[in-house]
Amino acid sequence: MINRNVFNPIAYFGNGAVKHIIDEVQTRKLSKAFVVTDSQIVRCGVSEKITRLLEKNNLAYTVFDGVEANPTIDNVQAGVSAFECSDADYLIAVGGGSSIDTAKAIGIIIANPGFTDVRSLEGAAATDNPAIPTIAVPTTAGTAAEVTINYVITDVENRRKFVCYDPHSVPVVSIIDAGMMSSMPPSLKAATGIDALTHAIEGYITLGAWTLTDMFHLQAIELIAAALRASVAGDAQASEDMALGQYIAGMGFSNVGLGLVHGMAHPLSAFYGTPHGMANAVLLPHIMEWNSAFTEGKYRSIAAAFDIPQAYTMPLSEARSEAVDAVRRLNQDIGIPSRLRDIGMKEEDAMALATAALADICTGGNPRPVTLTDILQLYRRLY
Ligand SMILES: NC(=O)c1ccc[n+]([C@@H]2O[C@H](COP(=O)([O-])OP(=O)(O)OC[C@H]3O[C@@H](n4cnc5c(N)ncnc54)[C@H](O)[C@@H]3O)[C@@H](O)[C@H]2O)c1
Ligand SMILES: [Fe+2]
Numbered sequence: 001m002i003n004r005n006v007f008n009p010i011a012y013f014g015n016g017a018v019k020h021i022i023d024e025v026q027t028r029k030l031s032k033a034f035v036v037t038d039s040q041i042v043r044c045g046v047s048e049k050i051t052r053l054l055e056k057n058n059l060a061y062t063v064f065d066g067v068e069a070n071p072t073i074d075n076v077q078a079g080v081s082a083f084e085c086s087d088a089d090y091l092i093a094v095g096g097g098s099s100i101d102t103a104k105a106i107g108i109i110i111a112n113p114g115f116t117d118v119r120s121l122e123g124a125a126a127t128d129n130p131a132i133p134t135i136a137v138p139t140t141a142g143t144a145a146e147v148t149i150n151y152v153i154t155d156v157e158n159r160r161k162f163v164c165y166d167p168h169s170v171p172v173v174s175i176i177d178a179g180m181m182s183s184m185p186p187s188l189k190a191a192t193g194i195d196a197l198t199h200a201i202e203g204y205i206t207l208g209a210w211t212l213t214d215m216f217h218l219q220a221i222e223l224i225a226a227a228l229r230a231s232v233a234g235d236a237q238a239s240e241d242m243a244l245g246q247y248i249a250g251m252g253f254s255n256v257g258l259g260l261v262h263g264m265a266h267p268l269s270a271f272y273g274t275p276h277g278m279a280n281a282v283l284l285p286h287i288m289e290w291n292s293a294f295t296e297g298k299y300r301s302i303a304a305a306f307d308i309p310q311a312y313t314m315p316l317s318e319a320r321s322e323a324v325d326a327v328r329r330l331n332q333d334i335g336i337p338s339r340l341r342d343i344g345m346k347e348e349d350a351m352a353l354a355t356a357a358l359a360d361i362c363t364g365g366n367p368r369p370v371t372l373t374d375i376l377q378l379y380r381r382l383y
Helices: 017-027 039-043 050-056 073-084 097-111 186-205 213-230 235-257 258-272 276-294 298-305 318-331 345-358 361-365 372-382
Strands: 010-013 032-038 060-065 090-095 134-138 150-154 160-165 173-176
Touching: 010 017, 010 097, 010 134, 010 235, 017 050, 017 134, 032 050, 032 097, 039 173, 050 060, 060 073, 073 097, 073 150, 073 345, 090 097, 097 134, 097 150, 150 258, 160 258, 173 235, 186 213, 186 235, 186 258, 186 276, 186 298, 186 318, 213 235, 213 298, 213 318, 258 276, 258 345, 258 361, 258 372, 276 318, 276 372, 298 318, 345 372
Parallel strands: 010 173, 032 060, 032 090, 090 134, 134 173
Antiparallel strands: 150 160
16 A cells, blocks of 8 residues: 655744745745735734735735635636736735635646636646645634645535645645634634544544554644634634644645545535535534444544543443544534534535535545435434
C-alpha cells in the first residue's frame, strides 16, 4: 500500500502570526495582492487587519469581497475577471472555508486557463500548473481549507456542491492566528468547531485511514473535545487550541477523505444554503451511531480522546455508545439542534437529497457500505 501526503510548505501558528505575511511577500518578491474575502468579513473589520498591515509596509493590494457562504461558480468567475483587471500577482485569502475555497479556485484557473468553466475542476482535475501563490488566513476554526488539497464549489443551476481535489491548490503559506478568528459569534464558533470535529472523526474512520492520518485525527479529536465548549464561551486559550485542532484535522482528512456525514451535509447546503458546519453538526452523532459496528476498535480511542473513564477496558459496545454520547452531549452544550427540520430540510426533498448524497465523492469513504435506501431512510428518520 502506498500513501501520499500533501501539506502546506509553510504554516505559522499563534497569536500575532499574521505579521509574517510581510516577510513571506517580500522574500518572494511579490508585488500586488488580490485579497479574496466576503463582505461580512470586511464589515467586521477582520480583513482590515491584513490590509492595514500591507499598507504599513507599502505593499499594494486590491480587495475582492464577492464571496458568498457555500461559494458558487459565479463567485469564482467574478473573482477571476476581477483578478485579470487587477495587476495582482498573488492571492491572500482572508475568511472562512468559503473565501479560501474561492481563492483556491481563482488561483487554479488563473494558472490553468483551460478551466474557466469551473465545473471541469470537479474531482481530480488534470491541471498542469500550481495555482498562483496563495497565502491563506482562516478566520473560522473549522474547515482547514488552508491546508487541504480540496475546495468545494456550489453549482446553483444543478443544486449541488462539488468537491475538487488538486495538490496544485494548496496555499504556499498559511497563517493560523486565533486573533483573526476572535470576532466569530458563539454560534459560528460552535458550527465551524463541529465541522472540524467531523473532519477528525470521519477522517479517523474513513476507508483510506492509516497510521499517519490516525495520529493527526486522534490528536485533533482530543484538542477539540477539550476546547470547543470553552472556545464557544469566549476562552482565548481554548480558541487557540481550536485553531490548531482544526488545522491538524486538515492534515489528516485532506489526504484520506471523509464519509457519509459530509456526503449528506453537502446536499443540505446546496438545497437550502444551510451553513456547512451546522449541517455536519446535526448529522454527526446520528451517522456515528449508524457506522458504529463498522469501526473496529476506533470508537474506544474516540471515547478516550473525550476523556471517558475506562474507555480502554469497558466492553467495546459500551465504548462505542460512550463515544457517540460524548459527541451528542457536546452538541447539546453548544446549542446545536438535533433534527434536520430545525436547519431547514424539507421532508418532500428526501429522495432528491439522498440521490445527491449517494453521488457525493465523500460518501465513498464511509466505513459502512451505503445504499440509496439507507440514505433515504436516514434523511427521513433524522428529519
Ligand atoms: N476546502 C476544504 O477542505 C473544506 C473543508 C470543509 C468545508 N469546506 C467548505 O467551506 C465552506 C464553509 O466555510 P466556513 O464554515 O469556514 O464558513 P464561511 O466561510 O462560509 O463563513 C460563514 C459566515 O461567517 C462569517 N465569518 C467568517 N469568519 C468570521 C469572523 N472571524 N468573524 C465574524 N464573521 C465571520 C462569514 O462572513 C460568513 O458570513 C463551505 O463551502 C464548505 O463546503 C471546505
Ligand atoms: Fe467540512
